[in-house]
Amino acid sequence: MRQKPIHPAMQPFLDGKVILLNKSLEWTSFDAVKKIRILTGVSKVGHAGTLDPLATGLLIICTGAFTKKINEYMAQEKEYTGSITLGATTPTYDLESVPENFKDIAAITEQAILDATHSFKGEIYQIPPIHSAIKQNGKPVYLAARRGEDIKLEPRKITINEFEITEIALPKVYFRVVCSTGTYIRTLANDFGKALGVGGHLSALCRTKIGDFSVKDAYSIESFAEEINNLKTQS
Known part of the structure; x- marks a missing residue:
């Protein structure tokens, strides 16, 4: 240019x-x-x-x-705050698509939510969302995802140094995350809901720090x- x-x-x-x-x-x-x-x-x-x-x-x-x-x-390391809505998933793992697969969350306790964070701390492997700009064969995978094609992405090693629940107001759970580059917070939201057995999706996100x-x-x-x-x- x-x-x-x-x-x-x-x-x-x-x-x-x-x-x-x-x-x-x-x-x-x-x-x-x-x-x-x-x-x-x-x-x-x-x-x-x-x-x-x-x-x-x-x-x-x-x-x-x-x-x-x-x-x-x-x-550089990044910090995010936001909310995860439990009891439903979305194809994009956030609100760019419509919630589906609704489940009852009445049995979910505050302690279960706090305990569920532990398995996501430290070095973990995370599969990026198929509705993302990651490229396969030179093209963003979200294009193939929109066409309904079967997409398989390999897990990537990331580091989550802090995963703090700051407020619980079900169905929403508010959080603060400090993580390495390459971390998908909407994948974290989806995986967190899966760990609790009720599904979940990212309902708000703000990046608060980079380095x-x-x-x-x-x-x-x-x-x-x-x-x-x-x-x-x-x-």
């Missing part, structure tokens, strides 16, 4: 910057990258780790020369747009 002339105040973004963005609900990670390109006029922009459209929270966006650091940021970066320090897209406008008008 050829770089067009930009506003002089945007030169630092062309040289290279790290932008912490609090991604809005229903935005894709690409939507956020595209918006940054439009606001700054810089063509070389990328993100360090996809967030699904129904997830919110910290998205690290790199511009200019800092795009070389993307893999470094992606490899030392925190969502508390992130711009909303609106506040970033205002910052850019101020920089352009002041110069």
Whole structure:
């Protein structure tokens, strides 16, 4: 992508910057990258780790020369908060598809929920969701999944350093997870419901940290747009 002339105040973004963005609900990670390109006029922009459209929270966006650091940021430990709804599964493991396979959760106790976290801590093997952007034969597997094709993905080793239940308000269970890169939280939600024998799916997700970066320090897209406008008008 050829770089067009930009506003002089945007030169630092062309040289290279790290932008912490609090991604809005229903935005894709690409939507956020595209918006940054439009606001700054810089063509070389990328993100360090996809967030699904129904997830919110910290998205690290790199511009200019800092795009070389993307893999470094992606490899860092991540923290998430969110909720798992017990008693039903979904094909996508989250609310991008309709809940099904409903089961009674009346017998599920608070202690059973707390105990179920133990088997998901430490180094574990996790099978990624078939409705994901992982590629097989050069194409994202979610395309084949949507066509109803039979897909088999190999388990991947991940590390979950912390899996804390922060609140129980059945059918929802609220959590905080600290994990390695490559961890699918919606797979964790599905597997957690399976371990309890009633099924479950991810009903909310927010990425709160990537390494030392925190969502508390992130711009909303609106506040970033205002910052850019101020920089352009002041110069």
